[in-house]
Amino acid sequence: MTNERVTAQILAQFPQLEKDPSPVKDYPTLRLPDAASLLPVISHLKDSLGFSYLDMVTAVDWKGPVDPAGYVREERAHPFQAKPAAAAAAKPLPGAPYRDAFTLVYALSRFANPLKIFLKLDVPREQPRAASLARIFRTADWQEREVFDLFGIFFDGHPDLRRILTLESLQGHPLRKDYAHAEDRFDR
Amino acid sequence: MGVALEKFPAICGVLPGGSGILTTADAFINWSRKSSVWPVTFGLACCAIEMMAAYASRFDFDRLGVIPRPSPRQADLMLIAGTVSKKMADPIVQIYRQMPEPRFVISMGSCANCGGPFHDSYAVLKGVDKIIPVAVYLAGCPPRPEALYYAVLKLQEKIQQMKIGHGAGAAPQQERGSRDLGAP
Numbered sequence: 001m002t003n004e005r006v007t008a009q010i011l012a013q014f015p016q017l018e019k020d021p022s023p024v025k026d027y028p029t030l031r032l033p034d035a036a037s038l039l040p041v042i043s044h045l046k047d048s049l050g051f052s053y054l055d056m057v058t059a060v061d062w063k064g065p066v067d068p069a070g071y072v073r074e075e076r077a078h079p080f081q082a083k084p085a086a087a088a089a090a091k092p093l094p095g096a097p098y099r100d101a102f103t104l105v106y107a108l109s110r111f112a113n114p115l116k117i118f119l120k121l122d123v124p125r126e127q128p129r130a131a132s133l134a135r136i137f138r139t140a141d142w143q144e145r146e147v148f149d150l151f152g153i154f155f156d157g158h159p160d161l162r163r164i165l166t167l168e169s170l171q172g173h174p175l176r177k178d179y180a181h182a183e184d185r186f187d188r
Numbered sequence: 189m190g191v192a193l194e195k196f197p198a199i200c201g202v203l204p205g206g207s208g209i210l211t212t213a214d215a216f217i218n219w220s221r222k223s224s225v226w227p228v229t230f231g232l233a234c235c236a237i238e239m240m241a242a243y244a245s246r247f248d249f250d251r252l253g254v255i256p257r258p259s260p261r262q263a264d265l266m267l268i269a270g271t272v273s274k275k276m277a278d279p280i281v282q283i284y285r286q287m288p289e290p291r292f293v294i295s296m297g298s299c300a301n302c303g304g305p306f307h308d309s310y311a312v313l314k315g316v317d318k319i320i321p322v323a324v325y326l327a328g329c330p331p332r333p334e335a336l337y338y339a340v341l342k343l344q345e346k347i348q349q350m351k352i353g354h355g356a357g358a359a360p361q362q363e364r365g366s367r368d369l370g371a372p
Contacts, residue, residue, distance in 0.1 A: 166311060167274050174310050181310045186274045186318065 002115055003028045006049065014041055020120055024105075029118040038121055039131050045108055046136060051117060054137040055107035057144055059151045063125060063177040064098035065091060100125045102153055106133075123153060132158035150175040214351055221264070221290070222344040224253040228263035228287065233270025235297040235330040242333035252340055260286040265343070266320075267336075271299035271306060272313040284320045290350070292323040294339050297330050304329060 007028045011017055016033045023029035032038055045051040092098065106119040123130055132155035133140035144155045145164040152173035155161060166174065171182045231239060243249045243256060257263045260283045272280065284291065295316050298304030303314035316322060323346060326339040 165275070170310070179310075184274070186277055186313050 002113070006115060006117065009049065010041070010045070013044060017041065020118075024107075024118045027116050027118050029120065032119060032121040035121065035123065035130050038119075039133075039136075041119065042106070042108075042133055042136055045117070049110065050112055051108040051110045051115075053109040053111065054133065054139050054143070055109050055116065056105075057133070057140060057147055058105050059147050059153060059175075060103040060105065061125075061151065061175065061177045062097060062099045062101050062103065064096055065093065066177050102128050102151055104130055104147070104153065128153040129156060130154075131156050132161075134158050149173065152176060217352065218348050218350055221350070222253075222347040224255075225265045225292070225340060225343065225347075226253075226255050226257045226263050227265040227267045227294075228260045228283065229256045229258055230267055230283070231269050232272060232276065233297075233299060235269035235300070238330045238333050239267055239269040239296065239336060242336045247333040247337070249337075249340075252337070252344075254340055260284075261288065263287050264290070265292045265294065267294050267296055268300040268316045268322075269296045269330075271304070272316050272319075273311050274313055275311070277313050277319050280316065281319050292343055292347075293320055294324045294326060294336075294343060295322045296326045296336065296339070297328055299329075301325050301327065 003026070007019065007030070010030060011019075014037065016037060017030045018033070020029040020031045030041075032041065101122045101124055104121045104123060106121075107116060108119070109116050121130060128151070130153060132144055134144065134155075135157065141159065142164060144158055145160070145162060147153050148155060148158075148161055149163045149165050150173055162168075163170070167184070169184060172179050174181075231237075241247060243254075249255075254265075260266075264287070266280075266284060266287065268280070284293070293316070295301050299306060299312070300316045303309070303312050306312035307314055313319070317325075324339045324342050326335060328335050331339075
C-alpha cells in the first residue's frame, strides 16, 4: 500500500523512471534511465518525501562470464588439489543477463512512516561515471570511495575520490569481472 | 623488561671465573624475560577473539606473566592474531620496529602463517613472515586458547635458550628474520 503510493508519487513527479522488473525483495525498486536524472530524483526523495538516510551505495558488474585466469593462483599444482586447468574455460551461464554495464544501486530509508526504497542506474563499462551524492548525503563520501576503489566508477563532484580499502599502489579495480591481479611487492 | 644487558658482559668480565657466573646470569635473565612476556594488544581478525579469551578469567594468561600492553614501547611480544591484509602490512612493520629488543612474534592462525583461506586473494599477505621475523608459528583456524598457551610456552622455551654471549640480542633468528621487506 505504502509502497505503491510512494512509487506512484515518484513516477508522477519523474515519468522517465520505470519500475525495475527484478526488484530488491519486496521493496519499491526504480530504475533511472540516465545519469542526469540521478541528482534531481535523490534530492526530491530527500527533501519532499522524507528519505533522509542513505543506506548504501554499491555496484554490480554485469560483464560475463568470469575468466578465472585473473585470480591469484600458484603455478604448481598442489599435491592434494585438482589442477584448476578445467576451470580456465569460462562458459556463459544460460539466461544470465550479461551486458557491458555496471549497475549502481542506491538504498534510501525513511524513518517517519518507515520505508526503504532502491534506485538502480546503469553506467557503461567504458568510462563509467555518475554524479556524486556527497553534497546531499555526507555518508556517500566513503561509500562512493569504496565503489570507486573496487569497481573504478568515477563520481563527478566527489570531494576526495581516492582508494579507501586497497593499497594505493594496486593496479586495477578488484571487483571488476575482468580484473587481473598484477604481482605486487607483498606477493613475492 | 628493564634488565641492563649492555652492562652485563662488562660486569662479568672483571669477576674471576666469569664463565661460571655467565651461565647463572643467562639463566637469571632468561627466567625474568620468559616470566614477563608482555604482548602488544593487537587483534586483526577472528583469532583475536580466542586471544581475548586467553586473556580473560577462564584461561587467565596472567598466570604466565602475559599481560597485554597498549603500547609497543612496553611490549616484548607481538601476537599476530588474524588475517594480515596488505594495507595493514606497513603499520605492522612500523609497530614491530617500535618495540624494544629483544622482541618476539607469534604468528597465530592459518591466515597469519600463510594467508590461509585467503591465499588467492588480491588483498591478503601470504604469511606475516614475509615482513617480520616470526618466533613461533601456531596452526589452527582459529587456534583455541589452550593452543595459544602452548605457543607461549614454546616461546618461553626459546627464550630460555638465549645467551648474553650472543650480544644484547637474542634468539637465533631474532634480527635476521626470514624476509624483511622494507629494511632501510
